[in-house]
Amino acid sequence: MPSAIKVGVIGAGSATFSAGLVRDICLQRSLAGSHVTLMDIDEDRLAPVHTFAQRYAAELGADVTFDMALDREQALGDADFVINTAMYGGHDYVEGLRERTEDRGYYRGFRVEQILNIRLMLSVARDMERLCPEAWLIQAGNPVFEGCTAMSRETGVKVCGICHGHYGCRELAGTLGLDPEKVTAQAIGFNHCIFLTHFECEGRDALPLIDEWVARDSEAFWRDRRPGYWDNQMARAAVEIYKLLGLFPIGDTTRKGGWWFHTDLEAKKRWYGEELGGFDSEIGWSEYLRSLDEEVSRIHEAAADESAKLTEAFPPEPSGEQHLPLIDALVNDNRVELQVNVPNHGAIEGIPDDVVVEVPALCSARGIQPYHVGRLPDLVMVNVILPRLLEAERWIHLALRPDARMLMAIILEDHRTKSYEQAEQFCREVLARPEFGEVAEEARHAAPATEHQR
Amino acid sequence: MPSAIKVGVIGAGSATFSAGLVRDICLQRSLAGSHVTLMDIDEDRLAPVHTFAQRYAAELGADVTFDMALDREQALGDADFVINTAMYGGHDYVEGLRERTEDRGYYRGFRVEQILNIRLMLSVARDMERLCPEAWLIQAGNPVFEGCTAMSRETGVKVCGICHGHYGCRELAGTLGLDPEKVTAQAIGFNHCIFLTHFECEGRDALPLIDEWVARDSEAFWRDRRPGYWDNQMARAAVEIYKLLGLFPIGDTTRKGGWWFHTDLEAKKRWYGEELGGFDSEIGWSEYLRSLDEEVSRIHEAAADESAKLTEAFPPEPSGEQHLPLIDALVNDNRVELQVNVPNHGAIEGIPDDVVVEVPALCSARGIQPYHVGRLPDLVMVNVILPRLLEAERWIHLALRPDARMLMAIILEDHRTKSYEQAEQFCREVLARPEFGEVAEEARHAAPATEHQR
Numbered sequence: 001m002p003s004a005i006k007v008g009v010i011g012a013g014s015a016t017f018s019a020g021l022v023r024d025i026c027l028q029r030s031l032a033g034s035h036v037t038l039m040d041i042d043e044d045r046l047a048p049v050h051t052f053a054q055r056y057a058a059e060l061g062a063d064v065t066f067d068m069a070l071d072r073e074q075a076l077g078d079a080d081f082v083i084n085t086a087m088y089g090g091h092d093y094v095e096g097l098r099e100r101t102e103d104r105g106y107y108r109g110f111r112v113e114q115i116l117n118i119r120l121m122l123s124v125a126r127d128m129e130r131l132c133p134e135a136w137l138i139q140a141g142n143p144v145f146e147g148c149t150a151m152s153r154e155t156g157v158k159v160c161g162i163c164h165g166h167y168g169c170r171e172l173a174g175t176l177g178l179d180p181e182k183v184t185a186q187a188i189g190f191n192h193c194i195f196l197t198h199f200e201c202e203g204r205d206a207l208p209l210i211d212e213w214v215a216r217d218s219e220a221f222w223r224d225r226r227p228g229y230w231d232n233q234m235a236r237a238a239v240e241i242y243k244l245l246g247l248f249p250i251g252d253t254t255r256k257g258g259w260w261f262h263t264d265l266e267a268k269k270r271w272y273g274e275e276l277g278g279f280d281s282e283i284g285w286s287e288y289l290r291s292l293d294e295e296v297s298r299i300h301e302a303a304a305d306e307s308a309k310l311t312e313a314f315p316p317e318p319s320g321e322q323h324l325p326l327i328d329a330l331v332n333d334n335r336v337e338l339q340v341n342v343p344n345h346g347a348i349e350g351i352p353d354d355v356v357v358e359v360p361a362l363c364s365a366r367g368i369q370p371y372h373v374g375r376l377p378d379l380v381m382v383n384v385i386l387p388r389l390l391e392a393e394r395w396i397h398l399a400l401r402p403d404a405r406m407l408m409a410i411i412l413e414d415h416r417t418k419s420y421e422q423a424e425q426f427c428r429e430v431l432a433r434p435e436f437g438e439v440a441e442e443a444r445h446a447a448p449a450t451e452h453q454r
Numbered sequence: 455m456p457s458a459i460k461v462g463v464i465g466a467g468s469a470t471f472s473a474g475l476v477r478d479i480c481l482q483r484s485l486a487g488s489h490v491t492l493m494d495i496d497e498d499r500l501a502p503v504h505t506f507a508q509r510y511a512a513e514l515g516a517d518v519t520f521d522m523a524l525d526r527e528q529a530l531g532d533a534d535f536v537i538n539t540a541m542y543g544g545h546d547y548v549e550g551l552r553e554r555t556e557d558r559g560y561y562r563g564f565r566v567e568q569i570l571n572i573r574l575m576l577s578v579a580r581d582m583e584r585l586c587p588e589a590w591l592i593q594a595g596n597p598v599f600e601g602c603t604a605m606s607r608e609t610g611v612k613v614c615g616i617c618h619g620h621y622g623c624r625e626l627a628g629t630l631g632l633d634p635e636k637v638t639a640q641a642i643g644f645n646h647c648i649f650l651t652h653f654e655c656e657g658r659d660a661l662p663l664i665d666e667w668v669a670r671d672s673e674a675f676w677r678d679r680r681p682g683y684w685d686n687q688m689a690r691a692a693v694e695i696y697k698l699l700g701l702f703p704i705g706d707t708t709r710k711g712g713w714w715f716h717t718d719l720e721a722k723k724r725w726y727g728e729e730l731g732g733f734d735s736e737i738g739w740s741e742y743l744r745s746l747d748e749e750v751s752r753i754h755e756a757a758a759d760e761s762a763k764l765t766e767a768f769p770p771e772p773s774g775e776q777h778l779p780l781i782d783a784l785v786n787d788n789r790v791e792l793q794v795n796v797p798n799h800g801a802i803e804g805i806p807d808d809v810v811v812e813v814p815a816l817c818s819a820r821g822i823q824p825y826h827v828g829r830l831p832d833l834v835m836v837n838v839i840l841p842r843l844l845e846a847e848r849w850i851h852l853a854l855r856p857d858a859r860m861l862m863a864i865i866l867e868d869h870r871t872k873s874y875e876q877a878e879q880f881c882r883e884v885l886a887r888p889e890f891g892e893v894a895e896e897a898r899h900a901a902p903a904t905e906h907q908r
Contacts, residue, residue, distance in 0.1 A: 244859050258866055260874040378855075382847045383863040386840075393836045401832075405698050409837040412712055415869060420714040 002063075003331045004033030008075030008132075010124055011086025011141060012038035012068070013045030015052075015299040016292060020319035021083065022053040026062035027316055028324050030332050038068045039075035040086075046070070052303040052310065059311045072124070076131040081327055084124050085140040088116040089435070091289060097433075104426045106416050107264060108280060112407075112430050114143050115439060118399035121147040125155040136330060138162055138323055143395070144191040144341055145388075148356040150396045152343050160368055161341030161356060162322050163191050165251025168233040172248065173201070175221070175234050176209045187250040188348060188373050191341050191358045193388050195247035195380055197373065210248055214239055227273040229287040235278060237261050237271035245379045255280055259415035326363055333365035342368050349375040355389060402439040403446035404431060456517075457785045458487030462529030462586075464578055465540025465595060466492035466522070467499030469506075469753040470746060474773035475537065476507040480516035481770055482778050484786050492522045493529035494540075500524070506757040510764045526578070530585040535781055538578050539594040542570040543889070545743060551887075558880045560870050561718060562734060566861075566884050568597050569893060572853035575601040579609040590784060592616055592777055597849070598645040598795050599842075602810040604850045606797045614822055615795025615810060616776050617645050619705025622687040626702065627655070629675070629688050630663045641704040642802060642827050645795050645812045647842050649701035649834055651827065664702055668693055681727040683741040689732060691715050691725035699833045709734055713869035780817055787819035796822055803829040809843060856893040857900035858885060 007025070012018045018038065025036060038053060040046035050068040057064045069075050076082060087094075098109035121139065128135055137159045139148050144161035151159045169185035178201045186198040199206045213221075222236055232238065238254040240261075249257070255278065261271045265281055272278025276287060302308045318324075328334050337360050344357045347370040351357060361370040376385060391410075398406045404427060411423040431440040461479070466472045472492065479490060492507065494500035504522040511518045523529050530536060541548075552563035575593065582589055591613045593602050598615035605613045623639035632655045640652040653660045667675075676690055686692065692708040694715075703711070709732065715725045719735055726732025730741060756762045772778075782788045791814050798811045801824040805811060815824040830839060845864075852860045858881060865877040885894040 244862060260866065378851050379859055382844055382851065386844055390836055390840055397832050397836065405833055408698060412714065
């Protein structure tokens with residue numbers, strides 16, 4: 001018998017994300033009778049998504065209802081699940097900020113907007129404590145690592161971050177000539193910072209095939225291939241990270257890597273592909289934004305055209321995202337292994353329990369039970385995982401307890417910072433921006449130097 | 455009744471260190487009847503120290519005997535205490551290495567010799583396990599932090615690192631116009647990385663006086679003063695670190711600070727004093743080496759001149775170093791508070807138990823009992839203490855389990871590294887140096903990429 005639930009989607013104006021989610025929930029017959037509130041602060045972006053959802057369910061004859069909301073209370077009230085895909089200011093804001101940050105010597109920006117995103121996530125989680133304290137929060141918007149860690153620490157809400165980056169294992173398998181369906185893989189760490197520890201194909205260790213591919217095929221692969229903007233799993237940077245650390249980076253992990261991959265477009269082209277310079281170069285990222293715009297237009301136009309058959313333009317197939325499988329597992333005790341972001345609680349050795357890690361977990365009516373995955377090798381722990389954790393702690397601290405000194409520390413730590421003055425100026429400029437007004441105001445009240453000892 | 459003990463001094467050819475130690479042990483009447491073996495691999499440096507020691511004891515009528523040894527077994531056999539002040543290759547070696555490293559873009563060197571020093575310390579501790587397993591090892595040579603952590607982890611020897619950097623608290627007190635004798639201070643962290651958490655003068659909190667001095671007197675202080683090479687406690691860099699972290703850095707802590715203090719001589723002059731650019735600039739360091747040479751000549755000449763009255767040239771006053779007070783406390787149950795470097799065991803929260811921290815401890819016949827000092831503020835933990843720990847872990851790993859990848863990680867992490875090629879070249883060059891032959895050989899057998907999972 002199906003279980004009817006209430007789902008609230010925050011930031012539902014993200015048309016591509018929501019279209020996938022709508023499709024998935026309409027297909028999830030075990031959740032028949034459910035209701036979804038689509039919430040966004042931007043009505044122009046939200047309304048077409050709501051229309052799309054209603055018409056898609058009707059076409060498919062799915063027993064799911066949708067309403068839309070501009071305020072959060074309506075989405076969170078009585079919710080069993082909240083999916084948060086909101087992004088502070090949207091892509092336009094980030095692009096504008098990036099441009100001004102580049103003027104200060106930070107090629108491709110600094111991501112200071114993370115502070116605002118973590119604060120946005122926290123305010124959603126705090127509202128949930130009040131309005132739906134028993135609900136699960138499925139965090140889709142970034143930064144998943146910092147945000148989920150902050151929310152788990154600061155609220156009593158059950159938080160799980162979900163990302164599709166780990167599917168990079170399938171691409172790896174395909175490139176090695178394996179059938180992705182026959183491969184099992186374990187990639188662990190933090191969101192966007194996961195490493196392949198186990199890789200088996202029909203019961204046989206497939207890790208040695210990576211070394212073989214690197215030695216024999218990789219150069220030809222890079223020479224002959226014209227990578228798309230989404231293409232980083234098998235980039236030269238991924239192999240170099242593998243050589244430096246001994247474990248293969250999976251999914252978005254490769255996008256970051258070290259500072260030396262990102263000094264300029266030339267470096268990006270060398271490490272991520274001649275044509276685009278990877279996902280995050282000025283070329284790759286514009287391609288991504290352009291394709292995103294195209295898809296949004298396609299959804300908006302389809303929603304506006306009452307004669308359009310939505311299930312033809314958007315075939316009723318599962319998106320492959322884990323959100324609905326997770327909800328189904330928790331609600332209907334459908335026991336599945338998913339890749340989740342939840343507090344560590346000993347899953348990865350050497351990481352505090354209150355840090356959110358990305359690991360495989362059994363999901364069922366019992367909840368989310370991460371597998372104990374043991375230790376990562378020293379090279380990975382000391383050079384990537386623990387430094388990444390410190391970076392996260394700085395951003396989290398900055399979001400929770402704004403302090404210009406912590407922002408200075410983040411800026412000074414960045415390899416692109418060439419002088420103390422550059423850091424001081426950039427720090428001042430960030431805090432002077434209107435959207436950082438609240439942060440700057442709180443920072444003015446940060447503990448004075450010697451306060452903690454008293 | 456005095457307790458006669460046997461002390462072995464490794465690297466006793468360091469004349470200035472040994473002259474202080476000889477004076478201290480001759481003055482320590484509670485250890486009358488003791489014997490000291492002075493050991494060094496360089497007989498030309500060792501013999502004058504031995505002569506100095508014998509004549510000094512005779513002049514003073516101290517009941518202490520000395521012999522000298524070129525091999526370690528003689529110094530360690532039956533030892534109750536081993537004091538290790540040895541330094542791989544000595545200052546000449548380090549200066550030569552520094553010069554060649556500067557050619558590669560690393561102003562003032564890279565300190566890769568740390569690997570050799572940690573390995574040297576470990577080999578002493580391993581010999582002690584065999585020859586004097588019950589003895590205490592007092593580590594004086596650098597790097598104290600990495601070396602003591604590695605030795606405590608890898609051997610069963612009782613290790614305590616001793617340094618005089620924390621006496622910077624006295625200089626701070628004096629600068630603020632306080633009587634250093636009336637001040638109590640707590641400065642904690644890692645060796646050469648300690649921060650003032652408590653500072654009281656006759657029972658009153660003296661921390662606010664720092665803020666007053668910074669606001670009112672610091673600029674005049676820096677303008678009027680002609681600092682000596684040893685002068686970093688009250689440098690502009692110290693105050694800037696204080697502003698960034700909220701706790702005042704003590705002693706050698708200021709010498710490191712952030713990369714931005716050390717980009718070139720101009721930066722060093724700005725932050726550490728116009729004249730010399732601080733202890734570690736090319737000017738300050740030559741001054742230091744010159745004064746060291748002078749003192750060594752003075753000791754050598756005094757030892758060679760049989761008519762010289764040593765107790766006149768080297769008055770019989772305690773050096774102020776903690777080595778003899780520590781030995782006396784452990785042997786004779788003289789209960790004193792000393793600043794020690796021992797495994798954490800919960801003294802500082804948030805640091806693993808097997809990491810050696812610098813904290814105050816009660817020293818007595820019971821052993822060394824560090825005080826529980828609690829948490830350091832986030833700004834200090836996340837921006838200095840934990841990054842410094844990761845740096846230490848890299849060097850320790852490199853010394854214990856040489857791996858070119860770990861050396862690459864250290865080089866790439868350095869803010870002075872401008873490109874991946876520079877790092878690769880420097881890494882290759884280090885491992886090609888003859889004194890790194892053993893390290894390079896072991897590195898060739900480092901675990902292959904995917905080995906750990908098998």
